[in-house]
Amino acid sequence: MQEILHAPHEKIEEIQLEGIKKTVIQCYENVAFYKRSFDEAGFDPHSIKSLEDLQKAPFVTKQDLRDNYPYGMFATPLSEVKEIHMSSGTTGVATVGGYTQHDLDIWGECFARGIEYANGGKDDVVHVCYGYGLFTGGLGAHYGGLYSGATTIPMSAGNTERQIRVLKEMGSTIICCTPSYAMHIADTALEMGIDPARDFHLRAGIHGAEPFSDNFRRDLERKLNYHVLDVYGLTETMGPGVAIECWEQNGLHLAEDHFYAEIIDPNTGEVLPDGEWGELVLTTIDREASPVVRYRTRDITRILPGECACGCTHRRIDRIHGRTDDMLIIRGVNVFPSQIEDVMKTFDQVSSWYQIEVDTDHRSLDMVTLKAEVNPDFAFDSVAAVERLQKEISARLKTALSVGVKVKLVEPKTIARSEGKAKRIVDLRKGIK
Amino acid sequence: MIDQITVFLENKRGRIASLCRTLGDANINMAALSVADTTEYGIVRIICSDTAAALSALDAGGYRAIKTKVMAIAVPHHPGGAADLLEKLDDLDVDIEYFYCFSTTDDMAVLALKIADPASAAEASWAIEKAGFHVFDQDEVE
Numbered sequence A: 001m002q003e004i005l006h007a008p009h010e011k012i013e014e015i016q017l018e019g020i021k022k023t024v025i026q027c028y029e030n031v032a033f034y035k036r037s038f039d040e041a042g043f044d045p046h047s048i049k050s051l052e053d054l055q056k057a058p059f060v061t062k063q064d065l066r067d068n069y070p071y072g073m074f075a076t077p078l079s080e081v082k083e084i085h086m087s088s089g090t091t092g093v094a095t096v097g098g099y100t101q102h103d104l105d106i107w108g109e110c111f112a113r114g115i116e117y118a119n120g121g122k123d124d125v126v127h128v129c130y131g132y133g134l135f136t137g138g139l140g141a142h143y144g145g146l147y148s149g150a151t152t153i154p155m156s157a158g159n160t161e162r163q164i165r166v167l168k169e170m171g172s173t174i175i176c177c178t179p180s181y182a183m184h185i186a187d188t189a190l191e192m193g194i195d196p197a198r199d200f201h202l203r204a205g206i207h208g209a210e211p212f213s214d215n216f217r218r219d220l221e222r223k224l225n226y227h228v229l230d231v232y233g234l235t236e237t238m239g240p241g242v243a244i245e246c247w248e249q250n251g252l253h254l255a256e257d258h259f260y261a262e263i264i265d266p267n268t269g270e271v272l273p274d275g276e277w278g279e280l281v282l283t284t285i286d287r288e289a290s291p292v293v294r295y296r297t298r299d300i301t302r303i304l305p306g307e308c309a310c311g312c313t314h315r316r317i318d319r320i321h322g323r324t325d326d327m328l329i330i331r332g333v334n335v336f337p338s339q340i341e342d343v344m345k346t347f348d349q350v351s352s353w354y355q356i357e358v359d360t361d362h363r364s365l366d367m368v369t370l371k372a373e374v375n376p377d378f379a380f381d382s383v384a385a386v387e388r389l390q391k392e393i394s395a396r397l398k399t400a401l402s403v404g405v406k407v408k409l410v411e412p413k414t415i416a417r418s419e420g421k422a423k424r425i426v427d428l429r430k431g432i433k
Numbered sequence B: 001m002i003d004q005i006t007v008f009l010e011n012k013r014g015r016i017a018s019l020c021r022t023l024g025d026a027n028i029n030m031a032a033l034s035v036a037d038t039t040e041y042g043i044v045r046i047i048c049s050d051t052a053a054a055l056s057a058l059d060a061g062g063y064r065a066i067k068t069k070v071m072a073i074a075v076p077h078h079p080g081g082a083a084d085l086l087e088k089l090d091d092l093d094v095d096i097e098y099f100y101c102f103s104t105t106d107d108m109a110v111l112a113l114k115i116a117d118p119a120s121a122a123e124a125s126w127a128i129e130k131a132g133f134h135v136f137d138q139d140e141v142e
C-alpha cells in the first residue's frame, strides 16, 4: 500500500485516465440511463483523451439514482453482485449501491488507508461501532479492518455500556464510529466512573458520516486520549474511504487511484481551480457494479493545493464545509449549518451540543431559536451575565447569517444525544420536511 | 468572602424540588437558598455547610453548578440597618451585582453580596469592616 500512497502524481493520473476511459464506456454500454444521458448531451464516451475531457460528460445526480431504483444503475448482471447497500431514504426512495467481489476488495483497501495513516496493521484491535447493515459505515470499516490485517471487533452501534466494557477489557487500539457516538461513549464512560483517557487503550479514531468542528475534535481527543482522523465517503460512490485524513490532520487524502474528484460551482456546473470552495463531483475509476460518472455529491469542500507533510501524494480535500441540501432557507436567506458551527465554536461558555429550532410565529414569519448547554467555564451566577452571553451569541449569529436568532441557554444533557447522528436542526415549520 | 454555589436551572415544574432533594440525600444542610428567576430559567444561589461535597453531589446529579465567592456582612437588625450598609457601599463606589438576606437573629441580619468587580472586592471588604460592619469568613458560616 505504501507504494501506491507515495506514487508520483503523474503515475496516479495515468491510472485515472485509463480507468475513466473504461468507466465511461462501461456505463454507456451497460446502463440505459448513461446511454440516454450521454447521447442527449452529445458526449461521445470514446472521445476522452485527457482528464480534462471528462468535463464534456454530463453530471449524474442523486435524483437520477433514485429514478433508477432498484437495479437500473447497475453495470453488471445481478449474478456478479455480492452485496448491496442503500442510503437512508429520508426523502423517499433510497439509492442503491451494488458491489462485486472486486468492489468489496477496493472498499476494504480504501478504508484500510485510514488504518495505514494511523500507522496501524495486524497488531491493532479495530473496534467498529458504526451501525452494521444497509448503512455503509459498519461494513466499510469492517472490510478496512480485515484488509489491514488487524483484529476486527464487529460491535455495531448501541448498547453503550457493553461498548465501554469491550474498549476497556479487549484493549481496542482503533475505534471506528460517528464522532457523536464517540463522544457519547466517552461521556457515558465518565458517568460510569471509567476514565477513557486512562482506562481505554485507543490510539486513533476514524470518524465520519457527520460533520464535526475542530473544537469537537479537540474535546474528543482530550477525553479519549487518541488521534481523530476524519473519513469521507458516500453510498452512492462506495461508502467511507473515498478520502481519509492522515496523521497531519490537514485535509483528507482522496483515494485518487479509485476516485477522480472535481470541484464545481454548484450554480453553473463549471469546474473550479484548486483551492476554491464548491461542490465535490466524483467519478469512479474501477468500480464494477455501481460506477458513477461525474456524481454530484452536494458536499461543499475544496481541493487543498500543495503537498502533504506525510509524504502521501494523493491530493487532499478540505473537511466538508456543509451540504447543498442541508442548506436552510430562513426568511429567504440561505443558511448553512457550518456557518452556525463556526460561530458557536468560538464560545467556551457553552458546550459543543447545541440545536437550532426553526418555527413559524403567529404572523407566519420564520423564527429561529438556538438552544445551547451551559458549560462550567461560564460564570452564570447572575441573570445579567446570562442575558449578556445570550445577546452576544445572538449578535454574532446575526452578523454571520444575516438572520435574527433567539438564543436560549439550557441545562447540560437536555439536548438529545443520539447514538447515530447529531440532530443539529429541528425544522418545525409547516409544510417543510 | 464565603463560598456560594450557583446552579443554572430550567424553569420547569419540580426542578428546584429535585435539586433540594439531591442536596438533602447528600446530607448537605443549606444556610441560604435564593432564586433569581426569569420565565425560561432560574439562577439558584446556595450557601451550605460543605461546598465541595455539595458541588460533587450536584455534578453527579447532572446539574450545572459552579462556585462563586460572595461577601457575607452582618447588619444590625433594626429599621434602616440594611440602608446604612448599602449607602456606605454607594459612598465607596462599589457596584453590587446582586444581594440577598440569608440569616437573621434577634439583633442581626446577614446579607450575601456579590461585588460586580472582583478585583475591588478585597478593598471593599476592608472599607466595610472599617465602617463598623462585620464581614464573615468561610469558617464562620460552616
Ligand SMILES: [Zn+2]
Pocket (backbone or CB within 6 Å): A246, A247, A248, A253, A308, A309, A310, A311, A312
Ligand atoms: Zn497527509
